[in-house]
Amino acid sequence: MLRKTLLVLAIASALAACGKADKDPAKPAAAKAQADAGKDGKPVQLLVAPEDVLTVQSNALASGPVITGSIQPERKADLRAEVSAVVLQVLKENGEPVKRGDVLVKLDETSIRDSLMSAEEALRAATQAFDQSQRALDRLKTLRASGMTSAQALDDAEVRRNNAQSEVSAARARLATARQQVGRTVVRAPFDGIVSDRKVSAGDTAAIGKELLKVIDPTSMRFEGRVSADKIAAVKVGQPVMFRVNGYGEQQFTGTVKRIDPSANDVTRQVEVLVGLSNANQPRVAGLYAEGRVDAELNDALTLPEAAMVKAGDKTYVWKVKGKTLARTDLTVGARDPRTGNYEIKGGLAAGDTVLRHPSSNLKDGQAVEMAAARVASASNGQAQGR
Template sequence: MLRKTIIFLAIASALTACGKHDKDPAKPGAATAQADGKEKDGKAVQLLVAPEDVLTVQSSELANGPVITGSVQPERKADLRAEVSAVVLQVLKENGDPVKKGDVLVKLDETSIRDSLMSAQEAQRAATQALEQSQRALERLKTLRASGMTSAQALDDAEVRRNSAQSELSAARARVVAAQQQVTRTLVRAPFDGIVSDRKVSPGDTAAIGKELLKVIDPSSMRFEGRVSADKIAAVKVGQPVMFRVNGYGEQKFSGIVKRIDPAANDVTRQVEVLVGFAGESRPRVAGLYAEGHIDAELSDALMLPESALVRDGDKTYAWKVKGNALARADLAMGQRDQRTGGFEVKGGVAAGDTVLRHPNSSLKDGQKVEMTAARVASAASNPAPAK
């Protein structure tokens, strides 16, 4: 009996506590609802807005122009090929290695070429001796002819032999120079400061004349080699600014200037090549990356809003203006997008100087009350530091 009485009293106490809780709603919950601008009991509550939550509509520069697509390529690049037929002995640089002008990159076997050089040098010495002998013989015949002891024909024959020896010596010297050049070409050197981008051979390979050995590029000479549709090329001029992104560099934007427009369109794609030089120090260090952007062919002033301030409802777009102490929905007439900034042109619905919410949400109501608060950074700074 006593056990049942204790259980009954415990249940009664619990029901009494629940009734008190229902009669006194918690105030922190209401403050949170006001701060978030959510509905309570079917009514929109007051919205607290800080200065950083709004922006002022203003006129800014709108860029318009054709799309340009292509890849990033170095202006200075060299495909180093074998100039002599020989076996590859050494490859001294790997892909990605930096090189200086004149550095030896590949060594070819010079054994047979060195033998040819020695043979040419021996032929040159023999031709030199033959010329000296024919010159001495000519001088003797000239002396004998002066004393009448030889015929004019003999003197003429000596001159012919001397001239022939001179020609042989000149040919021998040319063969020596050619052989020396062949020996020099067994050492493949870097034509400029840069980086090895593509190694094509390994030690032991046979390098025929014209075989590609490796490629060297200059990363500091990168440029955007783009293409523009032929029906838009009339708007493109040398010196126009270009904004573009490069695949592999995320949302980073690069700027450039149109340097050259190809005078002929591609026979297959009917696109025109446009060379764009980088502006500033920021540029990719990897060649061959895909790039896409816009040429700023036309610049005009327009009211602009960032995409974050726009709310889309089907084919309609609107923003939330702050008028006095209340929100007002403003239906917008939209224009084109600025490819440089990502903002949108607004042709109607707002005017310069209007205040709109920077990041509106779906719970806002037309006419909802708004209270402006102090800047968050300032309020945080005004709080006293906790005692240590």
């Protein structure tokens, strides 16, 4: 009987404990949160290494008009047919490098070669006619000295000699033209470069003026940009330009304004600005879109990288290390510096402030901060002593 009574009491105690737990289910979670936060309810102390923070400094902030355009070679040649002939052979393909004087295209010279032979025969005949007229003139001069011929006959012989001499000169000019035409059937590279656009193939008929291929010099690239007309007054020759090229990611290129077009485009009302590239690793592909900014003015301003800033809706803030605590600080952000990618800080921070370089999402305002420099030093000393 006693054993049954003890069993009933044990079951009743267990049921009472379960009911108490159901009435207050949040108590274990709250206890865990309090344990995580510490006995005083404050956030856990944040251990920060020197490389996790950065000091706000005043830097030169570039400002100026936006420039857009494309990368184009300064040295380029559109090779066209100078004679009407059939294309016999194209020796270079797109992308192949060429040296100055290399044969690129051969045209059929059959008909032109016939013209050359005809010009050579005409020169030979004209030369013979001139020699004969010169000998006849010399004979008449001798006879005239003896009084055996008239002055009129001598004058007529001299006229024939002069006409023959003129015909020789004309024949030589025709021969030179024929030789030049034969030479134009072989198209050569005008400079060292790369074939960028092949327009013909073997068997095509090349009329005079037909484009055969293009050759560009990839080492002579420049930025052919355009600036809005209402901003062109701020652009001067010699100003630096920072820009990015489509296809090269975030790589920055630098250049200098070399020339400003004196007239604006009739349709877009933009002014062309030529920028010479100064990078040793300048882009080697023509036609790529580029966009940047002309550094027309440099001002001192506080700047921060985008990684150090946190955006929440329309607000931007940073986590500032203030003494041994962490403070959330709202910012007033200005323009982005195209050279460095940093943003101008117009309000919220001062020079010398320390902020977290890469803040996480679980930080708390007022959270305690401890710099890890002393611990790292002691650890290094310990390792040195162990050795």
